[in-house]
Amino acid sequence: MNRREFIKISASIGALTTLQMVGISCSRNGNAGPISLTDLPYAEDALGPYISAKTISFHYGKHHRGYTDKLNALISGTPFSTLPLVEIIQKTHGQAEHAAIFNNAAQVYNHAFYWNSMIHGGGGKPKGAIAQKIDAAFGGYETFAEAFSEAAATQFGSGWAWLVADGDALKIIKTANADTPIATGVKPLITIDVWEHAYYLDYQNRRTDYIKAFLENLVNWEFAEKNLA
Incomplete structure (x- = not known):
């Protein structure tokens, strides 16, 4: 295998x-x-140019x-x-x-x-069950993307933004430093790392450009959907 x-x-x-x-x-x-x-799960150059x-x-x-x-x-x-x-x-x-x-x-x-949470050729609007859950929770992908971007951009200092399943409900949360939703039993679906070492060599202080690239070109929606199970 x-x-x-x-x-x-x-x-x-x-x-x-x-x-x-x-x-x-x-x-x-x-x-x-x-x-x-x-x-x-991929070669080191697989996520370029993002x-x-x-x-x-x-x-x-x-x-x-x-x-x-x-x-x-x-x-x-x-x-x-x-x-x-x-x-x-x-x-x-x-x-x-x-x-x-x-x-x-x-x-x-x-x-x-x-x-x-990332894959070559990923990003954009999801399909299938994860898309239905996002639509139900946020009223559409665009609203989700805006809220996720805001969470990632406004996490002060180092940390993470997450799409999580809390019971049957999908939510966006952010955690500081090393904190993680699994510490309190919440199931993560995708995450973006907003520690500076995740993006500074490529984007310098332009965190919002990194977040945009993540959502539009990298999100592994198949992974997120499998985590719904």
Whole structure:
């Protein structure tokens, strides 16, 4: 079974399996620790010209890898080392004594989810069930896109904007720094990273241009629809 087939099969099972879909594992595999760095679902240059290979190389190879390595160092020899990533996030959320573990675990998850929220040739209006849910929740794609863009643009400092399913309702939320909706049991559908390292090499301070490119050319609506399950 190749990686694409694995993604299609595991995507239909739900929020926890979303972690498996993006390649996160808590199995011991010969890496530096129990949490493995997810593979990118595409080549580093696949999202050009909207996100460059240079940005992906730094963002994935330095930042995402750094969070993974730091998390493994922090949980080594602790009870967290045997837990799935989601459980680590949920058990450390809001616990001051475990803030460093939470921040790195959440960033491992958030980044893996972000890579899969994009695809070459993506973006624009969705079709199918996700389009119907967006229309019902927001009154149409254009209203959704405006609200999502505003959330991403107005997240002060570093953070994320998300389309989530909270029960049967679709909502747009934003989280600061490493915070993540799965910490409180909300199911993410897509996310955009608005930390500066996600876009500064390509867009400098023009965050709104990056958000526009994400929505119009990169969003992986198939991924979002599978996360509805």
